[in-house]
Amino acid sequence: xxxxxRAAPASEQVVTVPAPVSxxxxxxxxxxxxxxxxxxxxxxGWGEIAHDKKAITVQGLQPKAEGDLRHFLEAVVVQVxxxxxEPASESESQTEPADPQELEDQEMTxxxxxxxxxxxxxxxxx
Numbered sequence: 259x260x261x262x263x264r265a266a267p268a269s270e271q272v273v274t275v276p277a278p279v280s281x282x283x284x285x286x287x288x289x290x291x292x293x294x295x296x297x298x299x300x301x302x303g304w305g306e307i308a309h310d311k312k313a314i315t316v317q318g319l320q321p322k323a324e325g326d327l328r329h330f331l332e333a334v335v336v337q338v339x340x341x342x343x344e345p346a347s348e349s350e351s352q353t354e355p356a357d358p359q360e361l362e363d364q365e366m367t368x369x370x371x372x373x374x375x376x377x378x379x380x381x382x383x384x
Contacts, residue, residue, distance in 0.1 A: 273316045277309060289338045297334060303327060
């Protein structure tokens with residue numbers, strides 16, 4: 259998602275990030291709008307966020323707010339994905355831990371480990 263994002267000239271302060279194709283369906287879109295309203299814009303580092311089937315567009319991105327915007331959008335997408343996830347088949351649900359806390363711990367561990375992976379265009383990129 260982030261590797262294909264692009265920023266308009268600084269005078270326009272617009273960022274467009276492609277929406278993952280599998281997520282650009284009506285339930286995902288409705289949930290995205292709801293989560294976006296719930297989380298609001300606490301930093302003031304950007305303006306309106308809009309989306310369609312192809313992209314998420316952010317207006318008025320301020321300099322040095324890129325990291326906060328990324329964190330914010332990733333939080334929205336993770337929440338939306340958890341809300342609209344396909345129900346697991348019976349065989350899949352048997353292999354998952356019965357304890358909801360254990361499942362949450364595994365998900366948190368996977369998320370934290372992903373932070374260690376190099377980001378495209380980041381300081382570790384070649």
